Structures are given as C-alpha cells and as structure tokens.
Amino acid sequence: MMNVCVLGIGKVGVHLINECINHPTINLVQIYNRSNKGLELYKGMLSTTQSILDLKKADLYIVALPDSVIPTLNLTKLQGLVVHTSGTVPFSDLQATNRGVLYPPQSFTKEKKISFKQIPLCLETEFKTDYSTLENFANKISNVVHQVNQQKRQKLHLAAVFANNFSNRVMGIAYDICKKNELDFKILQPLIQETFLKTQIMTPKTAQTGPAVRGDQKTIEKHIGQLKNTDLEVYKILTKSIQEKHGTEL
Amino acid sequence: MMNVCVLGIGKVGVHLINECINHPTINLVQIYNRSNKGLELYKGMLSTTQSILDLKKADLYIVALPDSVIPTLNLTKLQGLVVHTSGTVPFSDLQATNRGVLYPPQSFTKEKKISFKQIPLCLETEFKTDYSTLENFANKISNVVHQVNQQKRQKLHLAAVFANNFSNRVMGIAYDICKKNELDFKILQPLIQETFLKTQIMTPKTAQTGPAVRGDQKTIEKHIGQLKNTDLEVYKILTKSIQEKHGTEL
Missing domain, CATH: 1.10.1040.20 (ProC-like, C-terminal domain)
Incomplete structure (x- = not known):
C-alpha cells in the first residue's frame, strides 16, 4: 500500500484524487487546498487540511497547484517525495528535500471523466534513489510511463x-x-x-x-x-x- | 440502376470512382480526365476518355476537377445533370444546362481509404426538378445528405x-x-x-x-x-x- 497526499483540487488534482480513491493499493492519506472552497466536498470522506504544517506522513506528496504557487510553499519538513505536475516548472522550484515531477501531458476538464490508464506520465526526480518511488506510483495508475528530463x-x-x-x-x-x-x-x-x-x-x-x-x-x-x-x-x-x-x- | 460519369481522377474523383465501382445500383459509365496520366490505371476495366465530346450518355456527371478548371469546360451538350464537388464555386460556374453541386466536407488523402457512408453530402441544384436525381445518387452512397445553398x-x-x-x-x-x-x-x-x-x-x-x-x-x-x-x-x-x-x- 502506498500512502499519498494530493495538494490542490483543480482540474489535475481532482482527477488524481479520483484515481487514488478508487485504487486498491493506493491510500489517499490527505487532501490539501489553500482555500476551503471545494474542500468541503471531501470532508467526512477524507482527511483534509488548509495548512502545510498539518500535512500527514506519506510516501508521496503530489503538488497539483498553479505554477506560480509551487515555489511559495515551504515543504522542507516533509519526509516523503514531493512532486509537482507542471509541464514547465523545474523540480528545483519546489522547496523540498526530495523532489521531482509527475507530468501528465493531457487536457483535463472537470466536466469529463478520464481514465489515467492511457495517459502518459512523464517522470523526473532530483535523486536517482527517489525514482523508484515515483515510478511505482505512476505504474499503478498508468500503462504509459516515461522518464523525461526538464528540458x-x-x-x-x-x-x-x-x-x-x-x-x-x-x-x-x-x-x-x-x-x-x-x-x-x-x-x-x-x-x-x-x-x-x-x-x-x-x-x-x-x-x-x-x-x-x-x-x-x-x-x-x-x-x-x-x-x-x-x-x-x-x-x-x-x-x-x-x-x-x-x-x-x- | 443509375448511370454516372466521373470527371477527374484527383483525390475526390478517385474516392468517388471507387464508391461507384463497388455500388450495386450505380453503373459507372465512363471516367474523364484531361491528361492520360493516371487514366491508364482504369483502361481495360472501365471506359475512359480525355475528350468532353466523347462523354457517353449518363444520368449524372460529377465534375471533380480543380475550381479553376470548372468554368472552362463546355458541358452544354450533355443531357444529364452536371454537378461539381467544390465547396466554394457556385453551380453557375458550370457551363451546363442542368447543373448543381455535390459537396462532401471531407479531407481526402489518396493514401487512406474512406467509406462515404458517414460523409455528409451537401446538395444543391439550379432547378427543383433536378434535385431528386442528385438526392437519389447521394442517398445511395451516404447516410447523411443535406440540402445546402451556395452561401x-x-x-x-x-x-x-x-x-x-x-x-x-x-x-x-x-x-x-x-x-x-x-x-x-x-x-x-x-x-x-x-x-x-x-x-x-x-x-x-x-x-x-x-x-x-x-x-x-x-x-x-x-x-x-x-x-x-x-x-x-x-x-x-x-x-x-x-x-x-x-x-x-x-
């Protein structure tokens, strides 16, 4: 069982949350969002928080927040791997000890459900030792996993x-x-x-x-x-x- | 049985020829092309000609030639309905007594076969009395037939x-x-x-x-x-x- 936190409940975040909830070997530990709006939907069903300091222990934190927000979060105290989902921002924009990227080149619309199985996931981690954690997660939700560097x-x-x-x-x-x-x-x-x-x-x-x-x-x-x-x-x-x-x- | 001549062996012409050859109630009477190039392929199998004057009697003549060529052909002696397949040229560009348009809004590539059944055909004739002839042909090859005027x-x-x-x-x-x-x-x-x-x-x-x-x-x-x-x-x-x-x- 892999413990995962999803940060952000925008288009990408919501699709990831649905994927994690429905997966037999993923445990969605917690959802973070900056505002309470939209978070209410998940209360009672899942652990939710609006504070980075309250984030629970997990193997993987997925930051599905706007590019401009990514560098503003202090995630240095988290012990798990922290990845964002942006196609343009380098992993170095994340203030975290272990960091990387999980980029799905797909167009998500809230109005339309989509299975992650066919969505390619482009992975990158700063340290080689973190790659297997990210790859393990990616292989759980998608059949198409690629290692793709920043450039x-x-x-x-x-x-x-x-x-x-x-x-x-x-x-x-x-x-x-x-x-x-x-x-x-x-x-x-x-x-x-x-x-x-x-x-x-x-x-x-x-x-x-x-x-x-x-x-x-x-x-x-x-x-x-x-x-x-x-x-x-x-x-x-x-x-x-x-x-x-x-x-x-x- | 409906007797049809196809003029032109470009992308649209070739696809129409294939459709007519394979249809049980369409008789492809003749193929016309300005040059001999490409026409050789059909010789022996079908009647072919490079001369407008040699065109055989048919119910319908389909002019699948470039827009600029359409007004240059003298088709006034033909007794059947003459239509072109252009999306932009008015039927009045045709020098013919009975004239109209059969426009398929589709992108044809010689490298890829395509069934006409799902291709919408947009029809127009100058005279109401000719419309049923064109509609009859269109319904044979496509399930989606629309009456669409020039504008x-x-x-x-x-x-x-x-x-x-x-x-x-x-x-x-x-x-x-x-x-x-x-x-x-x-x-x-x-x-x-x-x-x-x-x-x-x-x-x-x-x-x-x-x-x-x-x-x-x-x-x-x-x-x-x-x-x-x-x-x-x-x-x-x-x-x-x-x-x-x-x-x-x-």
Missing part, C-alpha cells in the same frame, strides 16, 4: 499546447462560423474524426489538404474576404505556416 | 478549413517540436484523442484549456522564448484568439 518536458508541454489548445481553438472558430450561419456543427464531425484518425497513421505533413497546401490563391482570397479581426489573422498566419512547410508559398 | 456551403467550406486544415497544421507544428527534441510524438496521442473526443460532447469553448485561457503569462513567455519565425507568430495569434474568446486578455 524535454518543456518542449513536450509546448508541443501539447499546439496539439491540444490550438487545435481546439481553430475548431472553436469553425464552430462559431457554423453557429453564425445556422449550420449544424455536426456536419463537420466526420471531417474532424478523419483529421484525428489520420494523425495516428500518417504524419501531419502527409495528411495536409486544403487551399493553402495546393496553392489555390483564388479560394484563399474568397476566404479572406469572409473573415475579419483575429479570425482573419489566424487564417493568414496558418495559411503562411502551411505554405512554408510545404514549399508552396505564392 | 451556406461557402461558410461550411471556410469552417472546414479551420476544423481540418488548420487543426492538422498545429498538430504538425507539435510533431516537428517533438521530432526536433527526440520526443516520441506518440506521447501526445492520448491528448490528441481526448481533444477530438471532447468536440463530440462539449463545445470547443468549454473544452478549452492551457496557459492562454487561464491567463498564465509566465508560461506564455516561456513558450514564446522557445519559438521563432512563423511558429512564434502562430503561437501569439492563437493565444490572442483564445484570450479574446474567453475574455482573458492580459
């Missing part, structure tokens, strides 16, 4: 912003165009499904289609005439990006 | 560029970042899968996560420091787009 983790986080945040945003612009023109967004679902299926079987370069890659300036101009403000800027810069990638600049 | 079809095509071409491009940037840093792009597959699944059950606005939407300026600056040229411009403009949409401008 690579930062690049992975950056790539994840493009793959998730930005692909979601351009789909959001598509959604808004449909809504404004009384078109059912569902008409585009098979196209969206195909887009994502292709990323699994071919490179994005091979999968690229559309007016930009085929240098169809007439269609591009028609599109530009229908857009304004930031949507127009997005259209122009992504068209340029596609054409540079494929050597089809006009 | 709406143009908007749908524009939305499709964002939903497919641009989401594929930002995933391409993610792919390149991974490759450059010796990170396996597969690590991001569960994230990409989750991104796509969310579009089916919630709006892109609800699904949006990341530093831009939470106003995490420190992370944004870290990312900006790691990017250059067009990738940097893409990052900045999509961050701005997210922040405008969510009212989290800094």
